[in-house]
Amino acid sequence: MITAIIQPDKLDSVREALIDAGITRITVTRVSGHGRHQQQELYRGQAVVPNLIPKVRLDIACNDEFVKIACDAILRVARHGGGKIGDGKIFIMPLEECVRIRTGETGGTAI
Amino acid sequence: MTNKRAITQALIALAALLALPGWARAADGATAVDTGTTAWMLTSTALVLLMVPGLAIFYGGLVRTKNVIGTMMHSFSAMALVGVLWAVCGYALSFGGNVLGGWFGWNGDYFLLRGIDETIMSSGVPEYVFAMFQGKFAIITPALIAGAFAERVRFSGYCLFIAVWSLLVYSPLCHWVWAEDGFLYQLGAIDFAGGTVVHISAGISGLMAVLYLGGRRGYPATAMQPSNLVLTLLGAGLLWVGWFGFNAGSAVESGLSTARALTVTQIAAAAGALTWILIEGLHHGKATSLGIASGILAGLVVITPAAGVVQPGGAIALGTTASVGCYLAINVKNRLGYDDSLDAFGIHGVAGMLGALLLTFFIRASWVAENGGASWTVMSQLGIQALGVVVTILYAGILTLVLVVAVDKTVGLKLDTASEMAGMDYSLHGEHAYALVNPN
Numbered sequence: 122m123i124t125a126i127i128q129p130d131k132l133d134s135v136r137e138a139l140i141d142a143g144i145t146r147i148t149v150t151r152v153s154g155h156g157r158h159q160q161q162e163l164y165r166g167q168a169v170v171p172n173l174i175p176k177v178r179l180d181i182a183c184n185d186e187f188v189k190i191a192c193d194a195i196l197r198v199a200r201h202g203g204g205k206i207g208d209g210k211i212f213i214m215p216l217e218e219c220v221r222i223r224t225g226e227t228g229g230t231a232i
Numbered sequence: 233m234t235n236k237r238a239i240t241q242a243l244i245a246l247a248a249l250l251a252l253p254g255w256a257r258a259a260d261g262a263t264a265v266d267t268g269t270t271a272w273m274l275t276s277t278a279l280v281l282l283m284v285p286g287l288a289i290f291y292g293g294l295v296r297t298k299n300v301i302g303t304m305m306h307s308f309s310a311m312a313l314v315g316v317l318w319a320v321c322g323y324a325l326s327f328g329g330n331v332l333g334g335w336f337g338w339n340g341d342y343f344l345l346r347g348i349d350e351t352i353m354s355s356g357v358p359e360y361v362f363a364m365f366q367g368k369f370a371i372i373t374p375a376l377i378a379g380a381f382a383e384r385v386r387f388s389g390y391c392l393f394i395a396v397w398s399l400l401v402y403s404p405l406c407h408w409v410w411a412e413d414g415f416l417y418q419l420g421a422i423d424f425a426g427g428t429v430v431h432i433s434a435g436i437s438g439l440m441a442v443l444y445l446g447g448r449r450g451y452p453a454t455a456m457q458p459s460n461l462v463l464t465l466l467g468a469g470l471l472w473v474g475w476f477g478f479n480a481g482s483a484v485e486s487g488l489s490t491a492r493a494l495t496v497t498q499i500a501a502a503a504g505a506l507t508w509i510l511i512e513g514l515h516h517g518k519a520t521s522l523g524i525a526s527g528i529l530a531g532l533v534v535i536t537p538a539a540g541v542v543q544p545g546g547a548i549a550l551g552t553t554a555s556v557g558c559y560l561a562i563n564v565k566n567r568l569g570y571d572d573s574l575d576a577f578g579i580h581g582v583a584g585m586l587g588a589l590l591l592t593f594f595i596r597a598s599w600v601a602e603n604g605g606a607s608w609t610v611m612s613q614l615g616i617q618a619l620g621v622v623v624t625i626l627y628a629g630i631l632t633l634v635l636v637v638a639v640d641k642t643v644g645l646k647l648d649t650a651s652e653m654a655g656m657d658y659s660l661h662g663e664h665a666y667a668l669v670n671p672n
Contacts, residue, residue: 129298129654129655130650130653130654130655131653133449133450133454133653134653151669151670152670152671153670153671153672161662162658162662162663162664163661163662163663164663168662171672172672173670173671173672175664175669175670176670
């Protein structure tokens with residue numbers, strides 16, 4: 122299971138890159154968060170820096186052979202310029218089981 | 233001796249007149265303020281202004297969440313910019329006397345509205361009210377254009393574009409159609425509340441701008457869902473109500489013609505909405521809320537040039553035809569592939585043209601008897617209407633294309649891809665419209 126937190130403006134590019142690489146099953150959520158990234162907003166003539174910054178989270182369940190492909194695709198397009206603070210992170214976690222609701226099948230073919 | 237007596241008599245008469253209740257100091261023609269008409273015109277002015285935030289809400293709900301503020305800013309900045317420009321010189325350019333061969337109007341007294349501080353017009357309405365009422369039309373027209381190139385223009389370029397457009401395109405068109413010495417007015421072109429001046433001009437200008445600027449990144453393959461159709465419906469409702477000021481207010485009286493305009497406005501909007509529901513139900517099996525909103529607008533736009541001269545039967549015919557025509561136009565757009573994002577041309581342009589031309593076949597007999605003249609025929613009027621439509625299309629279309637290119641090459645109008653991807657809200661305004669979508 123790959124969890125990628127990316128900048129919202131890169132969502133379209135990342136999805137296109139993943140589809141090009143053959144990964145077409147994806148879940149997308151809006152989240153807020155921060156690492157070292159700070160983003161300025163304007164409010165009533167003042168520049169404010171909110172603590173939590175909008176991000177997009179992608180959850181991709183895939184078989185082991187696709188993990189590297191997916192990560193490479195994301196790394197290729199989710200960077201801003203040569204790479205900026207706030208570009209995001211990818212977490213790779215073991216996926217214990219996967220079940221397809223429609224048929225009830227399990228395992229690698231159910232992904 | 234006779235001179236003195238004449239003067240004394242005149243003074244006594246004047247004193248007697250001044251003693252009458254409801255008499256207001258007037259600059260010319262000794263016109264009294266008609267309080268009923270003025271009250272209605274003040275209300276109409278407010279109603280038409282309400283249409284501009286209504287349009288902002290309508291468009292805002294249709295664009296993606298990352299562009300809502302940017303889109304609404306197009307309408308609000310038109311209120312700010314054109315609001316000032318109109319008072320400074322827009323009213324003068326539109327309603328002054330012919331200059332430059334009738335291309336523009338001009339009247340030094342209208343500059344900064346300085347000469348009309350006490351003027352009451354022959355309709356009994358203070359000229360301030362008329363000027364402000366007309367100014368609302370000038371404000372909403374560029375805001376309509378913005379619907380065509382939604383989600384992909386720079387704010388500074390947009391502001392420059394509408395400022396120049398308002399002076400160079402809107403004011404002449406307004407002058408030709410509504411000023412007493414405007415050439416289309418003189419020819420007898422019927423445009424009660426702005427079918428040509430507002431809707432056709434906005435529609436064709438939007439189309440020209442879009443043909444130059446190109447589409448949104450990813451159009452049409454990428455789905456670009458409306459952020460909030462609830463807002464869009466709310467906006468459509470505000471526009472419908474405001475349109476009573478737009479059409480019925482254009483009667484510049486509080487009487488029979490106002491009643492007629494209000495009635496046909498209501499009926500045409502309803503007919504348009506109903507027709508669109510039926511078309512969608514037949515075509516897709518489901519009527520959509522965006523469809524009913526579009527049908528409402530199509531009906532309102534088509535009746536705009538016609539509100540003074542058609543009767544309810546004609547209103548139903550026009551509203552129905554407009555929905556059919558606009559629905560077809562949008563399907564053609566999808567096939568041709570240009571990105572008129574919010575259908576500025578598909579609805580305002582097409583319905584405006586249909587209204588301006590087809591009203592000819594539904595004019596009430598009493599209008600013909602009063603205004604027709606010996607040589608009037610339906611065909612002769614149709615010819616004049618067609619002339620008005622063609623003049624508007626050519627003038628607005630060509631000038632807008634030149635203007636869009638000029639603004640893009642100087643200040644920059646097309647938004648760069650990175651900013652477009654990030655969204656106008658944050659890129660151009662440093663704000664998030666839907667901060668509630670992200671927990672904070």
